[in-house]
Amino acid sequence: MAASTNQELVSKKYAKRSQMAEIWRNLKKNKGAIIGLVIVVLLVIMAIGAPLFLDYQKDIVSQNVSQRLQPPSFQHLFGTDHVGRDIFARVIWGARYSLPIGIVAVIVAVILGVTLGAVAGYYGGVVENVLMRFGDIFASIPHILLAIVVVSVLGQSTINLMIAVGVTSTPAFIRVSRAAVLTVRNQEYIEAARAIGMKDWQIILKHILPNALSPIVVQVTLRVGSAIISASSLCFLGLGIPAPAPEWGAMLSEGRKYIRDYSYMTLFPGLAIMITVLALNMLGDGLRDAMDPKMKR
Amino acid sequence: MHRYIIKRLLMLIPVLICVSFVIYFIMDLAPGDPALIIAGDQATDEMIEKVREDYGFNDPLIIRYANYMKGLLKGDMGSSYVSKKDVWETYCQRFPATAKLSVAAIIVSLVLSLILGVYSAVNQNTWKDNVSVVLALLGLSMPQFWLGLLLIIAFALNLGWFPSGGDLGGWRSLVLPAITIGTNNAALMTRTTRSSMLDVIRQDYLCTARAKGVSEKKVIMHHALRNALIPIITIAGVQFAYILGGAVLVETVFAWPGVGRLTVDSINMRDIPMVTGCVVITTMIVCVVQLLVDILYAYVDPRIKAQYTK
Numbered sequence: 336m337a338a339s340t341n342q343e344l345v346s347k348k349y350a351k352r353s354q355m356a357e358i359w360r361n362l363k364k365n366k367g368a369i370i371g372l373v374i375v376v377l378l379v380i381m382a383i384g385a386p387l388f389l390d391y392q393k394d395i396v397s398q399n400v401s402q403r404l405q406p407p408s409f410q411h412l413f414g415t416d417h418v419g420r421d422i423f424a425r426v427i428w429g430a431r432y433s434l435p436i437g438i439v440a441v442i443v444a445v446i447l448g449v450t451l452g453a454v455a456g457y458y459g460g461v462v463e464n465v466l467m468r469f470g471d472i473f474a475s476i477p478h479i480l481l482a483i484v485v486v487s488v489l490g491q492s493t494i495n496l497m498i499a500v501g502v503t504s505t506p507a508f509i510r511v512s513r514a515a516v517l518t519v520r521n522q523e524y525i526e527a528a529r530a531i532g533m534k535d536w537q538i539i540l541k542h543i544l545p546n547a548l549s550p551i552v553v554q555v556t557l558r559v560g561s562a563i564i565s566a567s568s569l570c571f572l573g574l575g576i577p578a579p580a581p582e583w584g585a586m587l588s589e590g591r592k593y594i595r596d597y598s599y600m601t602l603f604p605g606l607a608i609m610i611t612v613l614a615l616n617m618l619g620d621g622l623r624d625a626m627d628p629k630m631k632r
Numbered sequence: 633m634h635r636y637i638i639k640r641l642l643m644l645i646p647v648l649i650c651v652s653f654v655i656y657f658i659m660d661l662a663p664g665d666p667a668l669i670i671a672g673d674q675a676t677d678e679m680i681e682k683v684r685e686d687y688g689f690n691d692p693l694i695i696r697y698a699n700y701m702k703g704l705l706k707g708d709m710g711s712s713y714v715s716k717k718d719v720w721e722t723y724c725q726r727f728p729a730t731a732k733l734s735v736a737a738i739i740v741s742l743v744l745s746l747i748l749g750v751y752s753a754v755n756q757n758t759w760k761d762n763v764s765v766v767l768a769l770l771g772l773s774m775p776q777f778w779l780g781l782l783l784i785i786a787f788a789l790n791l792g793w794f795p796s797g798g799d800l801g802g803w804r805s806l807v808l809p810a811i812t813i814g815t816n817n818a819a820l821m822t823r824t825t826r827s828s829m830l831d832v833i834r835q836d837y838l839c840t841a842r843a844k845g846v847s848e849k850k851v852i853m854h855h856a857l858r859n860a861l862i863p864i865i866t867i868a869g870v871q872f873a874y875i876l877g878g879a880v881l882v883e884t885v886f887a888w889p890g891v892g893r894l895t896v897d898s899i900n901m902r903d904i905p906m907v908t909g910c911v912v913i914t915t916m917i918v919c920v921v922q923l924l925v926d927i928l929y930a931y932v933d934p935r936i937k938a939q940y941t942k
Contacts, residue, residue, distance in 0.1 A: 472650045475915050477877040480895055484655065484907070487899050488662040564775050568881050571777050572896065587778060591885075598785045605778030613773035620769075 361625035368621020374614035382430035394424045396579045404597050413603040416586075417593055422600065425581035426607045432582045433611060436497050437563035441555055443501025444562075448508020449551060453539050455509065456516030466509070474506040482565060486574045496575050500565045504558050511554045515547030522546075549626040556619030560612040567608055583608050633930065640923050644916065651915045652704070655908045656697050664902045670713050687713075700908070709912075710905035712898070719909035723891060729799050730883075730890035733813070734875040736806050740814025741821055742868060746857075748818070749825025749864075753833055754852060764822065771819030780812040780885035797887035809886040813879055817871045824867045828860040861932050869925030876921065877914040 362368050389395060399419035407414040413422035455466040473481070482499045489495035519525065520543065528538050567584030569575045576582045583604040590600030667683045668675070675683075684690050688699060703710055709719040752764035787808060788796035794808050795801040832838070833856055841855045842848070880892035891910060898906035 468646075469650075472647050472654075475647065475918050476651060476655075476911060477874050477914060477918070479880050480877070480892075480911060480914070483880070483896060483899055484658055484911075488658050490663065560773065567775060568777060571775075571881065572884060584775070584777075587781065591781060594781060594785060595789055598789070601778070601781045601785070605775065605781070608778065609770075609774050612775075613769060616769055616773050 358622075358625045362621055365621040365624060367617045368625070371614040371617030371619075371621065374610065375618055378430055378434060378611055378614070381427055382434050385427050385431055389424050389428060391428070394421065395428050395581055396420070404593070406597075407599055414597070414599045416589065416600055417597075422586075422603055425586060426583070426603050429581045429583045429586065429604065429607060430611070432493070432576060432580060433563050433567065433608070436493065436500065436566045437559040439497040440500035440562040440566065441504060441558050443498060444504035444508050444558065445551070445555060447501070448505040449512040449544070451505075452509040452512030453516050453544060453547075456513040457520060457535065457539055457543060463513070467513070470506045470509040478503040478565065479568060482569055483572070483574060486569055491574060491577050493576050496566055496569060499569065500562045503565065504562055507558065508551070508554060511550050512547065515550045516543055519543055519546045553619060553623040553626060556615060556622055560615035560619070563608065563612055563615075637923070637927065640926070644919050647919060648912055648916060649701075652701070652908055652912045653697060655911045656700065656904065657693065659902070659904045659907055660693055662902055666713050666902050666904060669902060700905070709909040712906045713903045714898075714901050714906070719905050722894065722906070723910060723913055726889060726891045726894045729888060730876060730879070730892065732806065733809055733879065733882075733888060733890060734872060736810035737813035737817065737875055737879075738868060738872045740810050741817035741871065744814065744818035745821035745825050746864075749822045750829055750852065750857060752822070753826045753829035756830060756833075765826070768819045768822040768826075771815050772823075774816065776812055776816050777881040777885050779815060780809070780882055783808045783812060784885070797885075799889055809879075809882050809888055812882050812885070813875055817875075820871070821864060821867050824863050825860070828863045829856060832856050832859045858932070862929060865925060865928055865932065869921055869928070873918040873921035877918050
């Protein structure tokens with residue numbers, strides 16, 4: 336009797352633990368990951384909530400020359416720029432550019448990369464060879480150069496920036512998803528699915544991808560950070576979103592002209608990029624450890 | 633081993649053909665008429681038409697690309713639309729500056745990452761380890777161009793120790809850009825060094841070495857690090873190739889006259905032969921450096937050499 340209750344307790348304890356719950360339980364133990372998660376959530380709230388407190392025309396882009404180049408003070412926490420715009424407000428509004436650009440760019444890369452990688456891994460042979468060589472060729476062109484070429488062809492706009500950064504992040508996803516698919520391709524349940532007559536695309540979507548998901552999810556979190564850096568780099572080079580949008584990289588590029596006497600103009604937008612990317616990296620590292628306990632050290 | 637190297641070099645050919653075609657094709661789609669750039673601002677319609685005729689802009693894309701490749705096979709990469717200079721010569725003029733910067737940067741990152749990575753692996757899970765891990769994470773999250781600007785503010789404008797840009801101050805002008813690129817790469821390499829060291833640090837042969845009475849320093853530096861070196865070399869090689877290929881941002885921040893800047897300027901000017909030439913040479917360098925890294929493995933790890941000769 337006692338044994339059976341014990342068994343019941345144990346099975347009760349583990350029955351409710353889905354994979355998601357298990358990952359969350361592991362993630363909670365990691366202080367860095369939780370700090371990262373909290374910062375990311377705050378940034379998202381800041382990006383969504385900014386229009387409640389700030390008016391794009393009045394607070395973000397309208398020039399006020401009488402207030403130009405004021406150092407940080409209580410009135411202007413981060414100071415004002417060369418045409419008198421409040422840098423604090425612009426940095427906050429900047430999250431509305433950087434976060435969506437990073438996320439959408441990675442979504443583009445996931446759609447392209449995972450499709451190609453899954454097809455390569457599933458079919459193998461000539462298809463795999465051609466796709467992987469294609470990926471290698473793209474990967475051997477330095478990312479930033481490729482992104483610059485793509486933006487200069489498509490023209491400067493937010494959407495094109497997302498596409499350029501997304502395309503350049505694609506090879507990484509091709510490689511990761513191919514490797515992940517390879518690990519499950521020869522399992523018996525895939526053979527079973529084939530035996531009951533499922534179509535290839537159904538097998539890939541329903542059976543292979545869900546089981547190959549965790550390395551892809553980890554890659555996504557880590558790549559959003561580097562996509563944000565790439566996008567702001569392009570804006571810094573003057574190839575991103577046209578002025579006067581308060582994109583962080585573009586603000587740095589403006590601040591650079593006044594670096595000798597008004598260095599605070601370059602300080603805060605860069606700090607914003609760093610905190611965002613740092614939070615995403617901390618969360619990504621934590622997720623990787625939580626999803627794959629073997630990786631944990 | 634020789635056969636392996638020759639095979640890899642031969643594989644370069646299709647890669648370069650594809651890269652050149654992709655870039656040529658993409659640049660062709662770019663808005664802006666190169667004939668207008670070549671003919672200049674004051675050109676009449678007839679002059680522009682003549683330029684189109686002379687440069688073959690009226691031919692279909694595939695013919696133009698074929699002509700370009702014909703030249704390339706003879707070792708002629710064409711000449712710039714803007715400066716009219718030979719592409720290969722212009723690249724070669726700019727390359728030494730980039731090479732110098734790349735070597736300095738990779739030395740900075742190797743030194744930083746080996747020290748931090750080994751230190752943090754040896755002190756795993758102590759506060760020393762945590763500090764190094766956080767430092768590496770910070771370095772990884774910092775945009776290169778911002779770090780460059782911060783260094784300029786601190787060491788060029790405030791302290792005046794180093795010049796803020798250009799390549800005229802001898803080794804002093806090299807310091808800040810090399811540290812900027814080096815720190816960023818060091819962050820990535822520190823993480824690799826740490827995890828690679830942790831892989832070997834608990835292995836039995838280290839215990840054996842200690843039992844034999846080998847000093848702890850020698851155990852770590854000689855027995856452990858040497859076996860942990862393969863992933864570190866891989867990352868270092870890839871990073872080195874990328875810096876050689878175009879540290880565009882750092883070259884911009886520090887007004888460094890290297891090939892990264894050259895490429896970006898040519899892209900902005902729609903200078904198709906220059907852009908294609910730069911990207912093709914860069915890709916070639918990236919691939920050759922990667923091959924060299926693969927050959928280097930064989931010297932670090934005899935097991936891999938055995939695989940090559942198979």
